[in-house]
Amino acid sequence: MTAPSTLRTLGGTSRRRRPASTTRERRERRTALWFISPWIVGFLVFTAWPIIYSLYLSFTDYDVINDPQMVGLENYQRVLDDPKIALSLRNTLVYTALQVPAYVLVALTLALLLNEAGRSAGFFRTAFFLPKMTPPVAAGVLLLLLFNGQYGIVNEVLGWFGIDGPAWTTDPAWIKPGLVLLSLWSVGSSVIILLAALRDVPTELYDAARVDGAGYWRRTVSVTIPMISGALFFVVVINTIGAFQIFTEAYTAYFGAGSSSYSNDAALFYVIYLFQQGFEFLEMGYASAMAWLLFLIIMAVTAVQLVVSKRLVHYQGER
Amino acid sequence: MTTPAVADRSGADEHPEEGIGAAVLGPPPQAPVLAPAGTSRERPRRRTGRIALRTAVVATLVLLTVVFIYPLVWLLSASFKPRSDVFDNRLIPKTFTVENYLTVWQEAPIALWLGNTLVVTALAAVTVTLTSALVAWGFAFYRFRGRGPLFTLVLATMMLPGAVTLIPTFLIWNQLGLVGTNVPLWAGNLFGSAFYIFLLRQFFLGLPRDPFEAAMLDGASSWTMFWRIALPLCKPAIVLTFLFEAQASWTDLMRPLIYLQDSDTFTIPRGLKALVDQFGTGGESQWEVVVTAGVLTTVPMILLFFLGQRYFVDGVATTGSKG
Numbered sequence: 001m002t003a004p005s006t007l008r009t010l011g012g013t014s015r016r017r018r019p020a021s022t023t024r025e026r027r028e029r030r031t032a033l034w035f036i037s038p039w040i041v042g043f044l045v046f047t048a049w050p051i052i053y054s055l056y057l058s059f060t061d062y063d064v065i066n067d068p069q070m071v072g073l074e075n076y077q078r079v080l081d082d083p084k085i086a087l088s089l090r091n092t093l094v095y096t097a098l099q100v101p102a103y104v105l106v107a108l109t110l111a112l113l114l115n116e117a118g119r120s121a122g123f124f125r126t127a128f129f130l131p132k133m134t135p136p137v138a139a140g141v142l143l144l145l146l147f148n149g150q151y152g153i154v155n156e157v158l159g160w161f162g163i164d165g166p167a168w169t170t171d172p173a174w175i176k177p178g179l180v181l182l183s184l185w186s187v188g189s190s191v192i193i194l195l196a197a198l199r200d201v202p203t204e205l206y207d208a209a210r211v212d213g214a215g216y217w218r219r220t221v222s223v224t225i226p227m228i229s230g231a232l233f234f235v236v237v238i239n240t241i242g243a244f245q246i247f248t249e250a251y252t253a254y255f256g257a258g259s260s261s262y263s264n265d266a267a268l269f270y271v272i273y274l275f276q277q278g279f280e281f282l283e284m285g286y287a288s289a290m291a292w293l294l295f296l297i298i299m300a301v302t303a304v305q306l307v308v309s310k311r312l313v314h315y316q317g318e319r
Numbered sequence: 320m321t322t323p324a325v326a327d328r329s330g331a332d333e334h335p336e337e338g339i340g341a342a343v344l345g346p347p348p349q350a351p352v353l354a355p356a357g358t359s360r361e362r363p364r365r366r367t368g369r370i371a372l373r374t375a376v377v378a379t380l381v382l383l384t385v386v387f388i389y390p391l392v393w394l395l396s397a398s399f400k401p402r403s404d405v406f407d408n409r410l411i412p413k414t415f416t417v418e419n420y421l422t423v424w425q426e427a428p429i430a431l432w433l434g435n436t437l438v439v440t441a442l443a444a445v446t447v448t449l450t451s452a453l454v455a456w457g458f459a460f461y462r463f464r465g466r467g468p469l470f471t472l473v474l475a476t477m478m479l480p481g482a483v484t485l486i487p488t489f490l491i492w493n494q495l496g497l498v499g500t501n502v503p504l505w506a507g508n509l510f511g512s513a514f515y516i517f518l519l520r521q522f523f524l525g526l527p528r529d530p531f532e533a534a535m536l537d538g539a540s541s542w543t544m545f546w547r548i549a550l551p552l553c554k555p556a557i558v559l560t561f562l563f564e565a566q567a568s569w570t571d572l573m574r575p576l577i578y579l580q581d582s583d584t585f586t587i588p589r590g591l592k593a594l595v596d597q598f599g600t601g602g603e604s605q606w607e608v609v610v611t612a613g614v615l616t617t618v619p620m621i622l623l624f625f626l627g628q629r630y631f632v633d634g635v636a637t638t639g640s641k642g
Binding site for chain 1: 380
């Protein structure tokens with residue numbers, strides 16, 4: 001029963017449990033609740049109440065100035081009929097469908113490269129992470145300038161290879177691909193996550209695969225990918241949720257006081273439309289209904305991903 | 320030597336360290352490192368082909384680094400170019416000028432915006448770090464009925480899209496008459512934040528038990544154990560929380576768009592958006608002004624990164640960053 005040689009930590013599990021006296025237990029509980037109380041207050045005021053109130057608002061007509069008027073299911077009916085909802089949903093789905101695979105593929109490729117880079121990996125890891133520090137507003141500015149159809153560096157480089165680059169920031173067909181490419185620029189944090197997972201893959205597995213005559217490609221597909229599938233799944237889920245809520249880069253580049261013009265139908269993403277309804281047109285009830293639709297969609301997509309992952313994801317700790 | 324008073328505290332926890340996917344914080348510095356880096360991936364079984372391969376990999380990485388760093392260098396460079404040259408894609412300006420910085424200074428209250436952002440960022444990061452640590456400690460150290468479900472609730476709030484609470488939260492601040500001030504940009508942090516609570520709790524759970532047992536024998540108060548022992552032992556996680564939130568707060572655009580109306584109260588990203596509208600897409604096409612403001616928005620984050628580089632990279636590797 002003495003402590004094992006390993007370090008005893010606060011989180012360590014020891015099965016031994018002494019029946020604690022009730023007064024002590026009560027005292028401990030009270031102390032714990034003091035520590036936790038900030039979160040409890042915050043949860044009630046900034047999460048629980050907003051959820052309930054948002055649900056209520058979604059059945060009302062509310063413009064902040066006049067009291068909310070009950071309108072029943074009208075907002076939800078409107079959600080179904082509003083062509084801009086359909087448009088913004090389609091834009092968001094297309095963006096997500098393009099962004100998530102591209103992003104994960106690039107992150108994985110970079111992580112695999114870094115994993116083979118030996119000592120210099122640390123330097124490159126820093127270089128790839130740096131763009132992630134750029135405020136999204138500034139990234140939106142860079143999008144407009146670097147992807148500019150006439151003068152931007154992207155098309156200049158494409159020109160070196162004889163490719164006549166598209167008008168990334170004005171041609172509706174190319175707006176989303178441009179935003180996807182921009183999002184790849186901040187792939188660094190996911191690269192770091194995947195690299196950490198790669199480094200946890202037991203070397204014996206590679207040795208065994210090598211003995212069996214597996215080449216690099218085969219080892220990657222049959223050993224590496226399954227062994228880091230947990231981290232890959234994490235990156236996929238986090239990015240899907242993020243892609244569904246794309247806002248700042250697109251809003252900076254294509255919306256706002258100056259740009260009432262050209263291309264913003266192609267960049268009208270769901271959260272941007274929600275923001276406009278809520279805070280530009282003060283349609284608080286309608287925007288609340290929109291928020292709930294988004295919530296349902298994100299939950300459904302995450303649930304599907306979870307179910308699929310049950311079959312595909314392998315966690316190292318599992319036995 | 321075991322002191323049961325604390326020993327039983329560690330008892331069967333309903334939360335094995337699985338966290339979200341692979342996102343589990345590593346042990347603090349005091350704990351023995353589990354797997355020393357670079358075990359035997361680089362076993363000397365390389366042949367000559369191996370060196371060629373390594374060279375090719377590094378060459379590819381150098382090329383990619385240029386791609387990743389170019390936009391930042393281009394931005395900095397463009398801010399020193401006259402208007403006619405902004406789009407020339409050179410990294411070294413043909414004509415070097417600091418006039419853009421003078422222009423942007425005259426056209427917009429840049430210093431004020433930077434100051435506002437600094438205040439908001441500092442308040443947001445300090446408050447969220449302190450309160451999240453308090454809550455995390457409550458969940459990590461004490462055992463009480465309902466702890467498991469309560470902590471699950473903390474984690475569940477992370478799944479809620481911000482859009483759902485956006486409007487009621489605005490209405491709360493509006494009711495309090497604080498829309499138009501910077502309070503809504505940071506005061507929500509007084510109540511901790513689920514992601515950081517999760518992160519810090521993981522870290523607290525890895526702390527050695529001995530110092531707390533000793534402190535209890537000495538009759539130390541709960542606060543002393545938290546403030547004098549737990550927090551100092553968790554410095555890396557505390558710094559990480561501070562850095563993550565400082566970045567999130569400095570770079571935020573949506574909330575400043577919602578809550579700030581008067582130009583004098585703007586944070587720098589909100590100000591930059593205003594300049595984009597006025598000088599960029601708005602038609603005046605003075606992109607050199609926008610680019611220069613972009614530099615002023617970005618540079619503090621680059622500095623923050625280099626100050627806390629170790630924490631950022633290790634932190635993301637073990638926690639998965641905040642999105």
